[in-house]
Amino acid sequence: MIDADLFARELDEALKGRREIQPLTKTHGEFDLAAAYDVQARGIELRKRRGEKIVGYKMGLTSEAKRRQMSLGAPIYGVLTDVMRVSELVRVADGVHPKIEPEIAFVTARELHGKVTRDEAFAALQSVAPALEILDSRFAGFKYFSLTDVVADNCSSWRFAIGPLLPPRAVNGLQIRMSVDGKVVQEADSNAISGHPLDSLVQLVAMLPHPLPAGSIVLAGAATVAEPLRPGVEISLDVESLGSMRVRAT
Ligand code: OOG
Numbered sequence: 270m271i272d273a274d275l276f277a278r279e280l281d282e283a284l285k286g287r288r289e290i291q292p293l294t295k296t297h298g299e300f301d302l303a304a305a306y307d308v309q310a311r312g313i314e315l316r317k318r319r320g321e322k323i324v325g326y327k328m329g330l331t332s333e334a335k336r337r338q339m340s341l342g343a344p345i346y347g348v349l350t351d352v353m354r355v356s357e358l359v360r361v362a363d364g365v366h367p368k369i370e371p372e373i374a375f376v377t378a379r380e381l382h383g384k385v386t387r388d389e390a391f392a393a394l395q396s397v398a399p400a401l402e403i404l405d406s407r408f409a410g411f412k413y414f415s416l417t418d419v420v421a422d423n424c425s426s427w428r429f430a431i432g433p434l435l436p437p438r439a440v441n442g443l444q445i446r447m448s449v450d451g452k453v454v455q456e457a458d459s460n461a462i463s464g465h466p467l468d469s470l471v472q473l474v475a476m477l478p479h480p481l482p483a484g485s486i487v488l489a490g491a492a493t494v495a496e497p498l499r500p501g502v503e504i505s506l507d508v509e510s511l512g513s514m515r516v517r518a519t
C-alpha cells in the first residue's frame with residue numbers, strides 16, 4: 270500500500286514551489302494505475318481546498334506520436350481546473366519546463382457516463398474548438414517516468430487555452446498546424462488523435478469512475494509531439510474548418 274496523501278502532497282509542494290522532484294516510482298517504488306489515479310484525485314482535492322474548481326478533463330497519450338515521445342503506452346486522463354485556463358498569455362516563469370501541444374477541445378451539453386458510442390458522444394456536444402495545452406511536469410527533466418508517475422502528476426496538466434467555440438461539427442480528418450513565430454513546427458491529421466478525436470471523449474467517459482458532468486471541457490489529447498515553450502514566442506494553431514487561435518509566452 271502506498272501513502273497516496275503523502276505522494277499528492279509531494280507533487281503539490283513541487284507544483285507550488287516550481288521545483289522538480291524525482292519520479293515517485295524512483296523514490297517510493299512501483300505502484301499500480303489505480304493507486305496513481307488515487308494520488309491524482311487527492312492532488313485535485315488539495316487544489317479544491319485552495320478554491321480551484323474542476324472545469325473538465327483531458328485525455329493524454331491518445332496519439333502514437335505522443336506515446337512515442339514519452340515512451341509510454343496507453344491513454345490516460347487528468348483533471349482540468351479553472352486556474353489552469355488562460356486566454357492568450359502564458360508566463361513561462363510560473364512553470365518549470367513547460368511544453369505546448371495542439372489539441373481539439375469539446376464542451377459537453379449533457380451528462381455522459383459509461384459505455385457510449387461515437388454518435389452518442391457527438392450528440393451530447395455543445396461546442397468544439399481548437400485548443401492548445403501547455404504541459405509542465407513536476408518530474409526532473411520532464412522525462413524517464415512511468416505511466417503511473419504521469420497519472421499521479423495529473424498527466425502533466427498545467428495550463429490550457431481554448432480557441433473560438435463553434436457549434437458541433439465534424440472533427441475527424443482535419444489538417445492541424447501548430448506554428449512558432451509564424452513557422453510551422455508540427456502538422457498532423459486530426460485522426461492522429463485516437464483514430465478519431467471523438468473516440469477520446471468515448472474513452473474518457475468509459476474510464477471515469479463517475480459521470481462526466483454537462484458543461485465539461487474535454488481536451489482530446491495532442492495530435493503531435495509537444496514543443497518546448499520559451500518566453501517571447503507566439504504559438505499559433507490552425508485547425509481546418511475549426512479556425513485559428515494563438516498563445517503568447519512571456
Ligand atoms: C503526459 C500528458 C499527455 C497528451 O495530450 O497526450 C498529453 C505528458 O506528455 O507529460 O497531455
Ligand code: MG
Pocket residue numbers: 327328329370372402488490491
Ligand atoms: Mg495534452
